[in-house]
Amino acid sequence: RYAMERRLNTVEHFDDQLSQMCGRCHSGARVALQRRPAKEWEHLVNFHLGQWPSLEYQAQARDRDWLDIALKQMVPDLAKRFPLDNPAWAEWLKARPESKVLAGQWAFSGHMLAKGDVRGVMTVSAEQGDTFKVEVKGAYADGTPFNGSGSAILYNGYEWRGNVKVGEANLRQVFAAIDGQMKGRMFEAEHDERGLDFSAAKAGQGRLLAVQPAFIKTGSDSEITLVGSDLFGKPDLGAGVQVTEVLESTPTLIRVKARAAKDAAAGPREVAVGALKGVQLAVYDKVDEVKVVPAFSIARIGENGASVPKVQGRFEAEAWGKDARGQPLRIGYLPATWKVEPFNERAVEDEDVRFAGQMQADGVFVPGGAGPNPERKMMTNNAGNLKVIATLADGGQQGEGHMIVTVQRWNNPPLP
Ligand code: HEC
The missing domain is CATH 2.60.40.10 (Immunoglobulins)
Structure with a gap:
């Protein structure tokens, strides 16, 4: 789900074989989201080699017999882990609810990093086929309105995809709709790093x-x-x-x-x-520790005449305390002030803090412009390696995260 929800800061943990054979070009999720019989996994391997013939010369392929391993080890393994036939899926198809059961009023709650909590009501009305009209009416905790309308489509009785315009922003909805609940992420079409964790409950299902x-x-x-x-x-x-x-x-x-x-x-x-x-x-009673969320993230330079928008970093300070028995207690996101520092010696020498972008007061990092920068050594671009430091507004405890500011993602398919 993190891949479909475009949580591009996710660090995946697949086994070494899958990571090296498949996950070096795209996410492991790209593989794990498909279900195929062995023959179809085999076609997929052959398709890869036909489509990208230099695949075998690249790192993590030229050191091994890639095609042989792909056909003899990966195909049977994939057919076992991600088979087309699956009893749970057969059960679902038998009892799959009709789209129209989703029509009604949904209370929703969400959280956008560096913006805060949001809540409201989403009204869903059934249209032709598996499509819907959608209206959201709500507000962020700071009072910013969250109102808009759009449309959605439901796949296979549970996979919800919506487009809703809220204020000036076009937001995508990627939810799983199961048992009177919707869960997933809403994010800006042009800036998928600006998104909110979203959950909703249908009226009548307390x-x-x-x-x-x-x-x-x-x-x-x-x-x-x-x-x-x-x-x-x-x-x-x-x-x-x-x-x-x-x-x-x-x-x-x-x-x-x-x-x-x-x-x-x-x-x-x-x-x-x-x-x-x-x-x-x-x-x-008190804060013991502050964690920067996300602990590791990627921002990207952009604009400045380039065709790709900047990808911002968005951060919050997650406070932790202890319960009465001394066990760790997650408190939640508390107000903080923000700054960036060089991550290592190299970043000091290259003046990454000066070039890579600006950390704003609200925990949003805006990267530098794209393209070669004549002011930098060897005219390199505005990439950088930074520490993200949060200081709690109340108490002054600090937490630290890591952000790589890197180049544009030129190949940016819907599934990473
Ligand atoms: C050399 C790089 C590379 C390697 C290695 C690689 N892939 Fe891919 N794969 C791609 C590219 C590129 C695409 C198409 C991306 C796009 O559509 O944007 C793709 C697409 C896919 C898709 C989607 C295809 C579809 O029709 O929906 C699947 C599934 C997939 N790969 C599985 C695998 C598996 C399994 C392996 C390992 C056996 C693997 N890939 C190894 C580059 C690679």
């Missing part, structure tokens, strides 16, 4: 989706929003956390003022609205 924010500090007051479908009644935020006022209450959103007692035990709380459960609120 489900708690998220608490925003999902943390509260002991001895403090905080405004907390619960998102879900069929939310009725006063929420219970768990031991030591009191709902002092209900500010807003609709079937898809409950906004409250909450207070965590000074002596509340640090740790996760099960949140409940009536009988609905399934999300947690972290009660914390």
